[in-house]
Amino acid sequence: MTRVIITGGTGLIGRGLGLRLRERGYDVALLSRRKNPGAEIKTFYWDPAKGEVDREAVETADFVVHLAGANISGKRWSKKRRKEIVDSRAETAKLLFDKFKNTDNKLKAFISASGANYYGVLTSEKIFAENDSPGTGFMGETCRLWEEAANSFSNLGKRVAILRTGVVLSGKGGALPKMLTPVKLGVGSPVGSGRQYMPWIHIEDICNLYINAIENNDVEGPYNAVAPQHVTNEYFMKTLARVLDKPFRAPNVPGFVMKTLYGSMAEIILRGSRLSAEKIKSTGYEFHFPELEGALREELLKGE
């Protein structure tokens, strides 16, 4: 059986990916900081701060999917939190690199998450493609360091694939449930100017893109993991209100309110550009949810 080890596999994407991989007959195991996260899936322990990784995980992995990372929007970005955001992604990848370098292993590919904010957090009319340079702010720098650490696996002769992921739409967690509250209360409105773009992807598609990266040897290097339809924040919020059959008439939430509430982290809500999905489509991948309305209906109304 082919073993896939998922770091951060207890999170939103990891849970969905683990289920789908098991359905396809993979032997899925998690690499978690929690010794007994209550999962029925086999779980290996690591303690990134102490440099500890269960040796069996390293020896037996055919693929590693690296999803570990302190939640970007979980807390205000203090200096300490910024370090945690970077280290939980880049230093953990470096730790894994050291372990794989010094242990007999059969790893075929290292597949890592990255963010759509790789290109920086800015609103522009440019459509960013994979060969564009990383942005200069905190998010751009975080993604650059994260990807650099993942790419070091190519020095071991391993295939490396990186998915620069947009906002993942799932009814089970992440950003979408948080955006629902005002809409359900009938005060859904755009945030800031509303003209910032919001690269997004349905949970089904991001999981399938990881499976595509495992199964398709030609998937190598960075890919924008975003749906092909480009939407602004205003379009997103309007569509959400329509899907939930709620009014959309409240005034925009001013940017300064977001900055007061969230500090510098507000930038990831207030700014955004478009990313091209052409490269990932050229691998033969067909999106299940290429359009926002269908994606929202599936997540919010299924089972009703």
Ligand SMILES: NC(=O)c1ccc[n+]([C@@H]2O[C@H](COP(=O)([O-])OP(=O)(O)OC[C@H]3O[C@@H](n4cnc5c(N)ncnc54)[C@H](OP(=O)(O)O)[C@@H]3O)[C@@H](O)[C@H]2O)c1
């Ligand atoms: N969801 C999105 O919209 C989105 C968009 C763009 C990029 N991404 C990226 O995709 C990856 C997976 O996303 P997700 O939404 O599934 O994340 P998530 O739900 O926040 O889960 C991430 C997992 O990472 C581990 N983790 C948390 N803090 C950590 C730390 N300080 N050190 C090491 N591990 C830590 C945890 O697993 P354990 O407790 O088991 O160790 C956690 O379950 C993340 O790197 C995220 O930045 C996600």
